[in-house]
Amino acid sequence: MHVSRICSDLVKIKTENPPSRTTDCIEYIRMFLDGIGVKSRVIGTPDGQDNLITTAPAKNLLLCGHVDVVPAMDNGWKTPPFSGIIDDHYVYGRGSTDMKGGCAAILSACETLVNTGAPLPANLAFVCDEETGSEKGMQRLLAERALTPCDCIIAEPTPSRHPNIGQKGLMRLDMQFTGQPGHGSLYPAVGISAIMEVMDFLEYVRHLHAWEYPVDEHLKEIIHQSSGVLAAEFDIHDASHILQRLTFNPGTISGGEKANVVAQCCNLELEFRIPWGCRIPDLIADISSHAKNGRIVTAESHEPTITRPECPLVSRSCDAIQQVLGGTVYPIVQWAASDARHLRKHGFDVIEYGPGELTLLHAIDERVSIESLEKAAQVYRIVLEQYT
Secondary structure (H helix, E strand, O other), X not given: OOHHHHHHHHHHOOOEOOOOOOHHHHHHHHHHHHHOOOOEXXXXXXXXXXXXXXXXXXXXXXXXXXXXXXXXXXXXXXXXXXXXXXXXXXXXXOOHHHHHHHHHHHHHHHHHHHOXXXXXXXXXXXXXXXXXXXXXXXXXXXXXXXXXXXXXXXXXXXXXXXXXXXXXXXXXXXXXXXXXXXXHHHOOOOOEOHHHHHHHHHHHXXXXXXXXXXXXXXXXXXXXXXXXXXXXXXXXXXXXXXXXOOEEEEEEEEEOOOOOEOOOEEEEEEEEEEOOOOOHHHHHHHHHHHOOOEEEEEEEEEOOEEOOOOOHHHHHHHHHHHHHHOOOOOOEEEOOOOOHHHHHHOOOEEEEOOOOOHHHOOOOOOEEEHHHHHHHHHHHHHHHHHOO
């Protein structure tokens, strides 16, 4: 089956997260693999948060991807977000880039290799909830030791000539601020507004982006090269700040009781992307000291991670990309997080490489080019052959 058709079929199966019900999508993949003689099993929950792993003995290579997608409203889309429409150049729909296109390219590469009569030299894993932290997906598979440490390619979208070998860290905070209520007509003379306490705190957070952190010269060069790629992909003037500094996003703010009451409570959900060289415990301590009338209720954090650029997985992948695309090929690090952080923590060497339109990640009119799907499938096939 052509890789664009596989991608279209996957896009048409709704797997928005939340609620991340992936049963139908995982069943499609199970049947596809069964049709080419690759056996698998499903590990899921009663709520339909299903994952799939192949059942062959542990190999030296793991190919994996997530099948959940971020939600999509119909408003603003030129074509319905789950249409999976294919034209001469693209497959359209939510998840086509992030990352059902990558999953389709994995399946296509496996089908091509198996049809030659060669055994599949890799294990496969498809998971249900990468977009919300992977508790019931990759983290569960690792906790249950369903996967054995090895070289791993995650088919997340990347620049076509630049496999991704590392990601910034991640920290998410739920914070609660308290004030002293009073009649709104007397504020600010009377009362303390919890909402204004949050606003004052966010002004401090804004200045955190200016901090710089020391890294060794080798990593500094990788970050420099990666910043050039990031700037070109997203047309960002000074992309080095994204990789070298803290970036932050106040995702939600909710508080107050009524327009004429000085707010007694205000809650803030705040996310940071952590650069190499930043110590998370020191950052949390500094945040706590500046959160006047505020406290951290819950915190989730992950350190930045990186796969050694000289390891065999990186060189083999770069060689395969060079064979397919030509040009200058080198690995980069990136700004976002993925299941790579969980896998590296358990002893896997991991890169990300996959098809997609990076500027349309989580965006309206998400699509993936058919050419990038085909090229990615070719790269995966060459890598598979290297592990045979």
